[in-house]
Amino acid sequence: MVEAGPAFFTILPGRPVPETDVAAVGNKAWNLMRLAAADLPVPPAFVLPTTWWRRHAEAGDAALRQALADGLARIEAATGLAFGSRRRPLLVSVRSGAAISMPGMLETVLNVGLTHDSVEGMIRLTGNPCLAWDSFRRLIENYAEIVSGLAPEPFALILARAVQDAGVASERALDFRALRAVSLEMLACYEKFAGNPFPADPMEQLAQATAAIIRSWDAPKATAYRQSQQLSDAGGTAVTIQTMVFGNAGARSGSGVGFTRDPATGAAQLYFDFCFNGQGEDVVAGRHAIADDAKLERRLPGVYAELQAVRGRLEASFHEAQDFEFTVQEGAFHILQTRTAKRTPWAALQIAVDMVREGLITQAEALRRVASIDLTKVEQTHLAATQAAPLASATGAGPGVASGAIALDAQAVARLGQGGQHVILLRPDTVTDDIAALVNAAGILTRAGSRTSHAAVVARQLGKVCLVGCRDLAIDMSARRCRIGTHDLAEGDLISLDGNEGRIYAGAIEVVHSRPNEALALVEAWRRDN
16 A cells, blocks of 8 residues: 555646655655746646655556546646547656756656557647657657667667758758658567557556656666765655646747756856757757757747746745756746756855855855865866867866876776776766766766756766767777877877866876865855854
8 A cells, every 4th residue: 555645746836835845755846846836837747756666666556547647637627638638638747856856867758648649639739740740759769768678779770860861960850751750660669679569558658657767766877876975775756747848849949957057167147058949858868969058049038038037036936056947838938847956066165155145045054055065175177278289179067177098988987997097988978877987987078968968967066077069079989999089099098178168188288276265265254153
């Protein structure tokens, strides 16, 4: 039996926060409840509390399916849509939510409820066949990897081949015919590798996705992250089922991740990545180069203004720097989640000092927030003046400078790092499966990814130098070699990363150090006064 307490909690805009706590519903849902109560534009949702994890609920659990059906009824009433409908289909995201935020370590499944039959209903509802077929192919890929445990490569190959055949820059430029063909080919691919057809029953999709999210608590990357942060394995995850909003609905749509302050330096300014005509996983998964943030203000000035306003409302509500995910659907802004922003020690110190000056927190609260930081080691590193030309440039996602031997996977990081040698991890993209390597490397350089991808967020929190989106990086795993710009390098060769300027250099480069003396002096004065 489920432990005493509600089977689920509803999250609807304008409704007061239910009588529960963060330990029961997880950090994600708890903050969504607060956002909804503040009448921010939160898509309707419901959350299954952590009691379901503690009973290890599985997809065939009748009580779990009843809770899902009852929660869906609340969302259907709020949206006017119907889960599984062939005319007005409701699609949902299924998201994890531990009491303490673990960026990218647990799983998410998007577009749940879409089937071969309801695709046509979605086309009738939206008038957008590209949106319907793109959402379907995303569900098949996502479900195959997260729920069924299939390798993502065969599905990625289908999509890459379609992009190549169409002669377009990315999947975002495919027309509905190509997307329909991709979806049908992916359905066949799923059946081939899973040994059974893709689920045609929306409730089966939802139950299986929910069970997969519950299981993700015990995934190796989640366990490794908790070990690295000295977190307990006992809490488990809640599961949030939320109405889908679609950043992949066209030129006036997109998805993004924002920080209310710069998580690298602490500067009091909006820091965000945005992807036009894409869903949230395009930004946070680290498999795409994201470069649309500069275009948002120009193309959708109203949305940009709302983004700036939300920045202020979040800090006024939470009195803390926030990391939030948002989606724009045909010009309408929606906020999907918010959490306390992971940041570098330098940024943590600067944010605490600035928030005291701004009246958001007290000196005593600022001292509490920096208590776990060794202030004697807070510093920034910069390259000394050098005549060396960089091998290539990239986007700085984690500040500072690091030098070390090139390693191309987690095993090489462990091998080359023996004896205390510094190691730089080079990868095609930033994915959280690399958490063990991130912990042990001095820096990371990737070909794809964005500043706000989950792995980049974790790298910053760990104090690692991180550069992403290096188009001039090519990795040959079979030869254990790489090319950076015009230079061929072998695993074990030395390189240097400048996360401040976004540059990569051959060899080890001289470094200079700076300290936040003004902020440190203020903290010392507060300690005397408190």
